Structures are given as C-alpha cells and as structure tokens.
Amino acid sequence: MPRVPNDLVGYVYEWLADDIAARIASGEMPPRSALPNERRLAEEYRVSLGTARHAVEILRERGLVTTIRSKGTFVVERETNR
Numbered sequence: 001m002p003r004v005p006n007d008l009v010g011y012v013y014e015w016l017a018d019d020i021a022a023r024i025a026s027g028e029m030p031p032r033s034a035l036p037n038e039r040r041l042a043e044e045y046r047v048s049l050g051t052a053r054h055a056v057e058i059l060r061e062r063g064l065v066t067t068i069r070s071k072g073t074f075v076v077e078r079e080t081n082r
Contacts, residue, residue: 002045012047017062019045024064024075024081031077034078035065 002019004012005049020041023029035056036044056073059065069075 004045004047013051013058016041016045016047016051016055017058020059021062021064029075031075033075035059035073035075037072 006062008015019028020035029035033076035041038052038056039049041055042049045052056065056067060067060073064076065073066076
C-alpha cells in the first residue's frame with residue numbers, strides 16, 4: 001500500500017497525482033482501465049477524501065483520465081507515434 005513520504009515537500013494531492021500518473025505511464029494502469037473511486041484512493045493512500053478528489057482533478061487536467069458520470073474515472077487512451 002503506497003504511503004505519503006514523511007519527507008514530502010509540497011502538496012500531498014500533487015504527490016498523489018504524480019504517483020498515479022507514474023502508474024499509468026508504467027502500464028500498471030493501462031488505457032481504458034478504471035481508477036479506484038475517490039473514496040478507495042483515499043483509503044489506499046491514507047489521505048483525506050478531498051486530497052484524493054483534488055488529485056483526480058489534476059489527472060483530468062493533465063488529460064490522463066476522464067470521468068464518466070455514474071460510471072467512474074478511466075485512463076485515457078493516448079495516441080502513439082508510429
């Protein structure tokens with residue numbers, strides 16, 4: 001279970017967004033896969049629900065995920081250069 005580093009400099013929600021983005025980039029969370037819901041993310045990372053919501057918002061702004069109402073939040077399929 002990931003934990004917020006004790007020596008973190010900066011905001012927890014930015015660290016959380018970066019950690020999830022790294023999981024997406026590594027393929028651990030492939031395109032079209034569902035992210036855990038915000039409550040589950042908060043439990044998994046041991047952060048507040050507001051922090052988890054803010055991190056997901058950052059991921060949406062970065063274009064890494066999209067949220068479909070009543071369905072969930074999903075990793076966006078990225079175009080690759082061929």
